Amino acid sequence: MNLQLKQLLKNQENLSNEKDKEKIIVKQLKNKSTKEAAFRSLVDLYKTQVYWQARRNVVVHEDADDIAQNVFIKIWQNVDKFRGDAKLSTWIYRITANEIIDFVNSKYKKQEFNSDDLDRVEQSLSEEYFSGTHIEKQFQKALLEIPPRQRMVFTMRYYDETPFKDIAEKLQLTVGAVKASYHHASEKMKRFLLEN
Amino acid sequence: MKENNLHKNNFKVPENYFDNFTNEIMNKVQTEEPRKRFQLNAMKYATVAASVLIVLSLTFGLVKFNDNNKDQFSKNFDTNNIVNTNNNNIIVDNHYTDEYDELLDWSATMGLTDEELYILLSIY
Structure with missing residues (x-):
């Protein structure tokens, strides 16, 4: 068996393991006695x-840590509402995306991105x-110049x-919107890097 | 500091960060839940209290307004002038209509959406 085929089979095995794990977790989350575990x-x-x-998306470790903690607290508080229409991983991806967008927007709206943040x-x-x-x-500094959804x-x-198709599904956007966002983000990145 | 091995990712995380993360979250969610219930209850009671206050102040305000109007009627007009007083009220209403029109014109120049205009009018 060649190396590529071995890797492919291993990937598929990992994927089905992950799906099985997801199914078990979702089932256990619905049960009060097994919810915490x-x-x-x-x-x-x-x-x-x-x-x-x-x-x-936010570069700073402490901010990423805050976002990650908020995401899991929200998951804990809303897990009963998870209907299983989407995959658990996709649901978590969307919660994280919204949390990041809220975080970045609140920084910009409140004009909290000051010299301390730059430090x-x-x-x-x-x-x-x-x-x-x-x-x-x-490159990382240029990334911070892009609006949150384009950055994502x-x-x-x-x-x-x-x-692009998977990004669109995860962020609940059209493929066209995703391609346009990627194009705009790339252009802004290029411009920033050339200017700096 | 430990480096992660993700593609093109040069970020590092503090040592043992991921090892401690799960326990930190579990501690947080266990302490978070009762606080959340308290917040929800507090919010619920605050909303009810605010609603009662608004209703009371509106009722009180209206009663006072009516009393003032009655005083005004008795001071300035005899029963024969009630028709004129009503006409005055109509003039006042027209005055407000003009202001609403101005507000609508202004909202059109500002390019407000229907929802924004609705919120503005409800405040107004």
């Missing part, structure tokens, strides 16, 4: 996904929190190479 499993399964989704961004791009080169740091689309495409 199931929620613990849910946090274990999705904490990295939620955290990295937030961190890639925090600088600190988050220091060696302690970031291992990239100078140009990669500039851009990071999903850039980091995970998520297909």
Whole structure:
């Protein structure tokens, strides 16, 4: 068996394992006696996904941590409303996306993005929190110049190479809107990087 | 500091961050729930109290307004002038209509949506 086929089978196995885990968790979450244990499993399964989704969009570790914690508290409070129409992972993805958008919007609306925040961004791009080169740091700063929804689309495409169709499904947008958002975000990124 | 191995991701997280994360969340949700119930109850009672206050102040205001009007009638008009007084009221109504029209014109120039206009009118 060649290496590529082995990898493909392994991926499929992981995917079906994840689906099975999701099904079990959802079933246990509906039951009062198993809810807490199931929620613990849910946090274990999705904490990295939620955290990295937030961190890639807000850059600062403390902000990403706040967002991730809020997401799981919201999941705990609203898990009874989860009907299972979408996959659990997609539902969590949407809650995280909304939490990130609310966070960024509130910062901009209240004009809270001040010199302290800039210092925090600088600190988050220091060696302690970031291992990239100078140009990669500039890239992260450019990312913060993009409106939150465009930023979300851009990071999903850039980091995970998520297909436009999947981004549209996860963020509940049309494929056209996703492509347009990605295009605008890329243009703004290019402009920022050329100017700085 | 530990590096994550995700594609093109140069961010690092504090040591043991993910190891401690689950316990932190579990502690939070266990303490969060009673607080939430209290907040909901507090909100519910505050809403009821505010509604009662509004109803009382409106009722009191209307009674006072009617009393004042009665005083005004008795001071300035005899029963023969009631028709004229009613006409005055109509003039006052027209005055408000003009202001509403101005408000509508202004909202059109500001490009307000129907919903925004509705909210504005309800405040007005």
